Amino acid sequence: MPELPEVEHLRRTLLPQIVGAHVQSVLLRRSDILQHPHSGKKCSPETALLVNGVIASVLRKGKNLAIIVNDGRVLGVHLGMSGQVRVGPAAENPKIEKHEHCEWLLKQGRTRRRMIFKDPRRFGGLCSYPTFDALEQEKWNFLGPDALTVTGSLLHDRCCDSMRPIKAALLDQNVLAGVGNIYADEALFRSRINPRKQARRISISSYDLLARAIVAVLTEAIDSGGSTVRSYLDANGNVGDFVKRHQVYGRTGLDCVRCGKKLRSAQVAQRTTVWCVSCQSE
DNA sequence: AGGATAGCCTGCGGGC
DNA sequence: TGCCCGCAGGCTATCC
Numbered sequence: 051m052p053e054l055p056e057v058e059h060l061r062r063t064l065l066p067q068i069v070g071a072h073v074q075s076v077l078l079r080r081s082d083i084l085q086h087p088h089s090g091k092k093c094s095p096e097t098a099l100l101v102n103g104v105i106a107s108v109l110r111k112g113k114n115l116a117i118i119v120n121d122g123r124v125l126g127v128h129l130g131m132s133g134q135v136r137v138g139p140a141a142e143n144p145k146i147e148k149h150e151h152c153e154w155l156l157k158q159g160r161t162r163r164r165m166i167f168k169d170p171r172r173f174g175g176l177c178s179y180p181t182f183d184a185l186e187q188e189k190w191n192f193l194g195p196d197a198l199t200v201t202g203s204l205l206h207d208r209c210c211d212s213m214r215p216i217k218a219a220l221l222d223q224n225v226l227a228g229v230g231n232i233y234a235d236e237a238l239f240r241s242r243i244n245p246r247k248q249a250r251r252i253s254i255s256s257y258d259l260l261a262r263a264i265v266a267v268l269t270e271a272i273d274s275g276g277s278t279v280r281s282y283l284d285a286n287g288n289v290g291d292f293v294k295r296h297q298v299y300g301r302t303g304l305d306c307v308r309c310g311k312k313l314r315s316a317q318v319a320q321r322t323t324v325w326c327v328s329c330q331s332e
Numbered sequence: 333a334g335g336a337t338a339g340c341c342t343g344c345g346g347g348c
Numbered sequence: 349t350g351c352c353c354g355c356a357g358g359c360t361a362t363c364c
Contacts, residue, residue: 172342214334
């Protein structure tokens with residue numbers, strides 16, 4: 051389940067493969083994965099999917115990616131639960147896997163590559179914008195600050211009136227962009243905060259610990275290539291290693307790495323949540 | 333109006 | 349072996 055570290059690692063592995071490449075053609079197998087936001091003008095799938103552009107940059111906010119071409123067009127990419135973007139050599143008869151909903155032919159110098167968007171569960175998708183400004187005004191400006199930039203006071207300001215459990219606030223992309231179920235549990239464990247504690251009852255000093263824990267765990271996960279729980283692969287098709295370093299996520303019933311007590315799990319904010327009752331008493 | 337809930341969707345693993 | 353069911357969860361729409 052791609053969260054910020056997986057999307058950021060994907061971005062980094064994508065950059066050397068696609069920046070500077072010319073988008074020669076596109077094949078959209080499922081048109082319903084491509085959205086044109088209502089306030090934007092409709093255009094052909096080729097225009098929406100960057101055909102004839104030269105890829106200039108790939109940006110990220112939270113779990114969202116944006117591929118930008120030299121004439122200003124932008125393609126928003128969201129991986130949802132099971133989305134993948136992969137780049138490989140352009141073969142004569144490429145082996146088409148199930149759920150490869152879109153594929154691009156890229157050319158850079160004499161090198162031709164094939165980029166694919168695959169998403170079995172289709173919680174993800176592609177979204178076309180005429181400009182980066184449009185993407186910001188229609189989507190990114192509604193997100194909270196990117197989780198890699200969060201500070202204790204920022205988090206406190208955005209949560210201190212909320213009656214919700216802190217975990218629910220962390221998962222809300224309008225509060226903070228990029229944290230999902232895995233890294234919410236990991237950061238709460240590191241900062242010894244009970245995931246069910248009401249956001250407004252958490253002290254400023256605990257928010258400081260929490261913000262530091264969020265940045266630390268996300269940074270470590272990016273460096274490990276993300277967490278491959280089921281299906282996550284980077285642009286080159288490689289798995290992420292961070293699962294080995296999960297301290298609570300996926301460890302229900304196992305011993306707490308800090309105190310040795312059994313970790314418990316329950317539904318919090320409608321998500322399976324794992325924590326240590328003994329350690330996380332803040 | 334904030335917060336809880338339902339529904340979207342497929343793959344996989346456990347139980348029988 | 350094979351079927352069925354439950355679970356996984358990011359995000360939006362809808363309800364309370």
